[in-house]
Amino acid sequence: xxxxxxxxxxxxxxxxxxxxxxxxxxxxxxxxxxxxxxxxxxxxxxxxxxxxxxxxxxxxxxxxxxxxxxxxxxxxxxxxxxxxxxxxxxxxxxxxxxxxxxxxxxxxxxxxxxxxxxxxxxxxxxxxxxxxxxxxxxxxxxxxxxxxxxxxxxxxxxxxxxxxxxxxxxxxxxxxxxxxxxxxxxxxxxxxxxxxxxxxxxxxxxxxxxxxxxxxxxxxxxxxxxxxxxxxxxxxxxxxxxxxxxxxxxxxxxxxxxxxxxxxxxxxxxxxxxxxxxxxxxxxxxxxxxxxxxxxxxxxxxxxxxxxxxxxxxxx
Amino acid sequence: xxxxxxxxxxxxxxxxxxxxxxxxxxxxxxxxxxxxxxxxxxxxxxxxxxxxxxxxxxxxxxxxxxxxxxxxxxxxxxxxxxxxxxxxxxxxxxxxxxxxxxxxxxxxxxxxxxxxxxxxxxxxxxxxxxxxxxxxxxxxxxxxxxxxxxxxxxxxxxxxxxxxxxxxxxxxxxxxxxxxxxxxxxxxxxxxxxxxxxxxxxxxxxxxxxxxxxxxxxxxxxxxxxxxxxxxxxxxxxxxxxxxxxxxxxxxxxxxxxxxxxxxxxxxxxxxxxxxxxxxx
Numbered sequence: 001x002x003x004x005x006x007x008x009x010x011x012x013x014x015x016x017x018x019x020x021x022x023x024x025x026x027x028x029x030x031x032x033x034x035x036x037x038x039x040x041x042x043x044x045x046x047x048x049x050x051x052x053x054x055x056x057x058x059x060x061x062x063x064x065x066x067x068x069x070x071x072x073x074x075x076x077x078x079x080x081x082x083x084x085x086x087x088x089x090x091x092x093x094x095x096x097x098x099x100x101x102x103x104x105x106x107x108x109x110x111x112x113x114x115x116x117x118x119x120x121x122x123x124x125x126x127x128x129x130x131x132x133x134x135x136x137x138x139x140x141x142x143x144x145x146x147x148x149x150x151x152x153x154x155x156x157x158x159x160x161x162x163x164x165x166x167x168x169x170x171x172x173x174x175x176x177x178x179x180x181x182x183x184x185x186x187x188x189x190x191x192x193x194x195x196x197x198x199x200x201x202x203x204x205x206x207x208x209x210x211x212x213x214x215x216x217x218x219x220x221x222x223x224x225x226x227x228x229x230x231x232x233x234x235x236x237x238x239x240x241x242x243x244x245x246x247x248x249x250x251x252x253x254x255x256x257x258x259x260x261x262x263x264x265x266x267x268x269x270x271x272x273x274x275x276x277x278x279x280x281x282x283x284x285x286x287x288x289x290x291x292x293x294x295x296x297x298x299x300x301x302x303x304x305x306x307x308x309x310x311x312x313x314x315x316x
Numbered sequence: 317x318x319x320x321x322x323x324x325x326x327x328x329x330x331x332x333x334x335x336x337x338x339x340x341x342x343x344x345x346x347x348x349x350x351x352x353x354x355x356x357x358x359x360x361x362x363x364x365x366x367x368x369x370x371x372x373x374x375x376x377x378x379x380x381x382x383x384x385x386x387x388x389x390x391x392x393x394x395x396x397x398x399x400x401x402x403x404x405x406x407x408x409x410x411x412x413x414x415x416x417x418x419x420x421x422x423x424x425x426x427x428x429x430x431x432x433x434x435x436x437x438x439x440x441x442x443x444x445x446x447x448x449x450x451x452x453x454x455x456x457x458x459x460x461x462x463x464x465x466x467x468x469x470x471x472x473x474x475x476x477x478x479x480x481x482x483x484x485x486x487x488x489x490x491x492x493x494x495x496x497x498x499x500x501x502x503x504x505x506x507x508x509x510x511x512x513x514x515x516x517x518x519x520x521x522x523x524x525x526x527x528x529x530x531x532x533x534x535x536x537x538x539x540x541x542x543x544x545x546x547x548x549x550x551x552x553x554x555x556x557x558x559x560x561x562x563x564x565x566x567x568x569x570x571x572x573x574x575x576x577x578x579x580x581x582x583x584x585x586x587x588x589x590x591x592x593x594x595x596x597x
Contacts, residue, residue: 039390
């Protein structure tokens with residue numbers, strides 16, 4: 001009887017709510033949420049502090065002698081040293097990654113996703129690729145030292161003992177190959193089967209389906225992977241140390257002619273790591289300026305890749 | 317032709333093992349056992365104390381994880397369970413950008429910011445110290461832990477969450493007692509991948525932990541130290557040929573082999589855990 005009266009029902013509901021919540025606010029829930037937020041904000045703050053610190057320290061050099069920094073060669077004094085040879089080395093490493101690693105990686109991904117039958121071999125290749133993606137970069141340096149610097153010296157640079165930008169470019173191409181394969185394979189896997197079936201339905205061969213339907217559809221994903229791989233290769237220093245990047249002085253090597261590919265070389269991250277170890281405020285400022293230049297390239301590439309991916313993800 | 321491209325990955329693995337194995341064999345067969353257990357890692361003087369660099373790697377990894385696990389996990393839980401799609405779209409790229417920062421840059425940051433501004437402010441550490449280097453390695457592994465654990469938690473089906481809410485559980489309880497246990501394989505995988513990445517990290521330690529050329533055995537994280545990776549890089553840096561007494565050159569391959577075997581083992585174990593998450597949901 002009592003329940004049928006609306007007033008009492010309302011107060012019963014209030015009683016029930018207070019019974020369940022015991023009139024407590026969800027304090028532990030709130031604390032937990034704040035702790036989580038603190039975690040992600042810490043990551044954000046570290047990123048901001050890092051970028052602001054580097055720009056701050058490097059700003060005198062960047063504002064006073066940016067053109068000079070970009071155009072002069074390595075030297076023993078901070079106020080005259082420049083990055084031209086380093087930029088050239090990094091440029092060629094990027095070219096090698098685009099010409100060697102990208103075609104190879106995308107082909108491998110096409111094979112694994114479109115041609116290979118699921119079996120022991122593909123599983124083995126798959127595990128192998130994912131393991132390669134986790135191999136430390138110094139170990140790739142050792143590979144480059146043995147294969148490109150020593151075994152293939154006649155091709156990579158007889159005069160520079162094999163310590164050339166060819167060796168460096170090939171080593172880093174191998175380093176980023178797993179990244180390209182994995183991201184391309186994911187992009188190809190995400191292509192809806194209906195597209196393939198429609199192609200086969202009108203009598204297209206497998207290659208025609210791949211070439212004119214699957215690849216164009218997967219292109220944004222493949223491009224994202226390519227850009228990420230490029231950014232990784234441009235920032236990687238450890239393998240280059242083993243391949244023999246010059247850390248001190250370099251007389252040659254500011255020419256962009258392909259004939260100079262067999263000469264000794266250096267690259268931006270190598271110069272940064274060497275300059276980091278030099279004492280004094282002036283070297284510190286130059287190092288920070290070089291970092292700003294490298295971060296500008298690497299982070300713009302990364303951010304571009306992320307935006308590209310998000311754009312296409314939203315579209316589909 | 318595509319098959320050939322796919323096989324290159326297998327060929328690369330074979331080449332890695334081949335290039336490591338030859339010189340490692342020379343090292344293992346020729347080195348005096350006594351030289352492997354001395355006071356420090358000074359390959360140019362014939363002192364190959366393996367424990368120096370292995371313990372160095374372990375210390376750096378431990379510090380890195382102490383930094384990266386709380387932050388990475390909190391970020392992952394927030395992104396997977398709490399953040400609204402719009403907040404997530406803003407915060408996720410922050411982690412991805414952090415993941416894109418080259419490790420030399422973090423080495424410089426460790427040496428010129430973390431070491432003087434944080435570590436030396438609270439301790440009497442030397443300028444080059446393992447604590448600062450380890451913290452910077454931790455920063456590098458935050459995005460890794462966050463993204464792998466977030467994937468694991470997002471693959472937990474919503475029906476489990478709804479069942480938990482249906483029983484009257486709150487969000488915290490649902491997250492801690494339902495989602496995290498369900499995703500635990502993925503979280504373990506994230507941890508293992510982070511360990512593997514931290515052990516393999518070279519440039520931060522090379523730049524910020526000092527000890528180029530060699531290091532005495534030390535467990536003092538406020539002083540300089542050497543890891544397996546930095547030991548390889550610092551022997552090879554700046555010289556045309558790796559020079560030194562007898563087996564200096566071969567010792568690099570030995571250390572690299574050690575590194576390769578350890579990280580491969582960790583990667584394979586992590587892979588197994590990731591697969592388990594995928595199979596169950």
